[in-house]
Amino acid sequence: MSIPPPRNEIAAQASKSTLQRVKSTGDSSHADHLDSSDFPEGGVTAWSTAIGAFLIQFCGAGYTCSYGVFQDFYTRTYLRILHHLRLRHVSDLQCYSWIGGINVLLTFSVGLVSGRLLDRGVFYHVMKIGCLLQCLCLFMLSLAKPNAYYQASLIFLSQGIGSGVGIGLTNVPSITVVSHHFQRRRALVMALVMTGLSTGAILQPIILNNLINGRLGFANGVRVSAGMISGLLLIAYLLMHTRLPPQPQAISYTRVLRNSWRDRPYSCACLGMAAFEVGLFFVLFYLQLDSRLHGLSKGFSFYSLTIFNTGSLSGRLTAGVVSAYMGIPNTVIGCSFISSAVIFSMIGLRSEASAALIGVSYGYFSGGFIALISPLISYLTPEDSDIGARIGISFAMSALTFCLGAPICRAVLTSHYIWWRPAVLAGVSGSCEVAFCFSG
Template sequence: MSTPLPNDETTSQASESALQPVKSTSDPSHAGHLDSSDFPEGGVTAWGTALGASLIQFCGAGYTVSYGVFQADFYTQTYLTNSTPSAIAVSGLQWYSWIGSVNALLICSVGLVSGRLLDRGAFYHVMKIGCLLQCFFLFMLSLAKPNGYYQASLIFLSQGIGSGIAIGLTNVPSIAVVFHHFQRRRAFAMGLVVAGASMVSILHPIMLNNLINGRLGFANGVRVSAGMIGGLLLIAYLLMRTRLPPQPQAVSYTRVLQNSLRDRAYVCACLGMAAFEVGFFFMVFYLQLDSRLHGLSKGFSFYSLTIFHAGSLIGRLTAGVVSAYLGIPNTIIGCSFISSAVIFSIIGLRSVASVALIGISYGYFSGGCIALIGPLISYLTPEISDIGARMGILFTISGNLGAPICGAVLTSHYIWWKPAVLAGVGGSCEAALFFSG
C-alpha cells in the first residue's frame, strides 16, 4: 500500500526533469523542464482557469453521466420503445452501438486528438469549436419525436455521436490546462475541477426530470437545459487561460506511446481506468431504471441519480485532502477496493434505504477515483509537455464499453444480478491493477 506507483526509472526521470534549470517559461525549449518554482500555485488567473475547467466538466461530463434520466423514463418507455435497454437507438436496427455509451466512448477517444492540439497551442480554437458544437447538438436533440426511424436516428446522432465529439474536444484540454498553473496543489485543484461534473449531475437529473415530466415536455425541457449549458460554456471559455508556450515541434504520439508502454505504473493506470469505467457507467446508466423496475415510487427514483452524484461530489471534494495524508496512489487503491465491493450490493436493491445507501456509498468512493486520476497521470508523467498526450491516450484506452456490455447481459428481461456481477468484477480488476502498479 505504501509503495508509490511510479517505478524507479520513472521516478528518476521525473526527478531529473524537475531539477532542470529554467531561465524563462516563455522559452519553448524549456517548456518541458519546469521546476516547482515555475508554477504560481494560485492567483486570479490560476483559480479562474480552475473555475472555467470546472464549468466545462459541469456542462460536459456532468451531462453525460446524467444520461440515466433519458434512458430510465423516455428512451425505454416512450421515445424508443421498440428497442431493448442495451440497444437504445434506431428502432431495433443493430448497426449502431448504444447512445450513452457511444457518447462516453467518443468523449474518451477524441481526447487523443484534443490533447495533442493543446500541446500544439490550439487550446482556444479547440475549446471554441467544442463549446459551439455541444450547444448545437443539444438543441438538435430537442427536435426528436417518439419512435420512428429518422427520429431515433436523430437522437443517436445528436446525443450519441455529436455531443460525444463536442464534449471530447473540451474534456482533456480543460483538465490539462489546469496543470499549467499548479504542481504542488494539483490534487486539490483537480478535486475542485471535477466537482463541477458532480454538481451538474446533482442538478441536472432534478431539472430534467421536472422539466421533461412537467408542462414543458421533452423538447422544451431539453432546450432550456441547452440554453443554460450554452451560457455556462461561454463563461468557462472567457475564464480559462493557458500559461506555458506551445511545443516547438508536434508531440509524437509514437514516442509518447513507446515511453508510456515501458512505464508499468502508467500502463496499470490506463488498464485500471478502463476497468473502472465498467462499474461506473453501469451505475450511472442503470441505477434509476433499476429502482423504477423494483417497485420504488417514480418520485423517489427521480432522485436516485441525485443521491449518487451527491456522494460523488463529496468524494471528489475530499479526495485531494485525503491524498495529502495518504498519497495519491494509496487513496485511489482504497477507493477502488471499496467501490467495487459496493457494486455487488446492487443485487440486493429492493427498498428506498438500499438505493440511498448504495448510491451515496458508490458515489463517494468512485468520486475519489475520478478526482485523482488526473493528478495521478501528472504524477506519472516526467515531462509536463507530454501531459496532454498521455491523458489523451489514457482516456482513449479507457473508452467506455462497460455499459453496452452490461446492457447486453441485462437483456430485455432485466436480469439484474448478471450485469451487477460483471461490473463488480470489473471494479475489482481496477483495484488490483492500481495496486500492482
C-alpha cells in the same frame, strides 16, 4: 577581494539560462520538470481558469453522466426504434445503451486529439469549436419526435455522436490547462475542478427530470437545458487562459505510447481505469431504471441519480485532501477497493433505503477515484510536456472499455431484467482494477 566576471560573460550565462528554461517549457523531448517557482500557484488568472474548467466539467461530462434520465425516458415512454427496424433479437434498451455508450466513448477518446492540440497552442480554437458544437447538438436533440425511425437517427447523431465530439474537444484541455498554473497544489485543484462533473451530475438529472417529464415536455425541456448550458459554456470560455508557450514541435504519439507502455505504473493505472469504467457506468446508466423496475416510487427513482452524484461530489471534495496525507496512489487503491465491494451489493437492491445506501456509498468512493485520475496520471508522468497526451491516452482507453461494457452489461441483464448478473460483472471488473493498481 574577488574580481567580478566580465559583463559579456554574465550576459552569456544569462542567455544560456534563459535558453534552458525555454527548452524545458516548450520542448517535448526535454525530460526536466519545470521548477516549482515557475508556477504562480494562485492569482486571478489561475483561479479563473480553474473556475472555467469547473464549468466545462459541469456542462460537459456532467451532462454525459445525466444520460440515465434519457435512458429511462426513451425506454419507457418515447421511442420504439426496433418496431421500425424490425430487429426482434435486439431490444430497445440495447439501442439506447449504444447512444449513451458512443457519447461517452467520444467524450473521452477525442481527448487524444484535443490534448495534443492544447500542447500545440491552439487551446482557444479547440474550446470554441467544442462549445459551439455541444450547444448546436443539444438544440438539434430537441427537434426529435417520438416513434419515427429517422427521428431516432437524429437522436443518435446529435446526442450520441455530435454532442460526444463537442464535449470531447473541451474535456481533456479544460483539465490539463490547470497544470499550466499549479504544480504544488495541482492534485488538489484538479480534484476541485473534477467536482464540476459531480455537481453537474447532481443538478442536471433534477433539472432534466422536471423539464422533460413535467409540463414542458421533451422538446421544450431540452431547449431550456440547452440554453442554460450555452450560457455557462460562454462564461467558462471567457474565464480560461493558458500560460505555458506552445511546443515548437508536435508531440509524437508513437514516442509517447512507446515510453508509456514501458512505464509499468502508468500502464497498470490505465488498465485499471479501463476496468473501473464498466462498474461506474453500469450504476450511472441503470440505477434509475433499476429503482423503477423494482417498484420504488417514481419520485425516489427520479432522485436516485442525484443521491449517487451527491455522494460522488463528497468523494471528489475530500479526495484531494486525503491524498495529501496518504499519497495519490494509496488513495486511488483504497477508493477502488471499496467501490468494487459496494457494487456487489446492488444484487440486494429492493427498497428505497438500500438504493440510497448503495448510491451514496458507491458514489462517494467512485467519486474519489475519478477525482484523482488526472492527478495520478500527472504524478506518473516524468515530463510535464506529455501530461496532455498521457491524460488523453488514458481517457481514450477508459472510454473504449465503457463503450463495450455498457452493451455487454445490457446483454447480461437480458430482456427479463436479471439484475444480479450485470452487478456481478461490474463488481468483478472493479476487482480487476484493484489488481492492476497493486501490480503497478
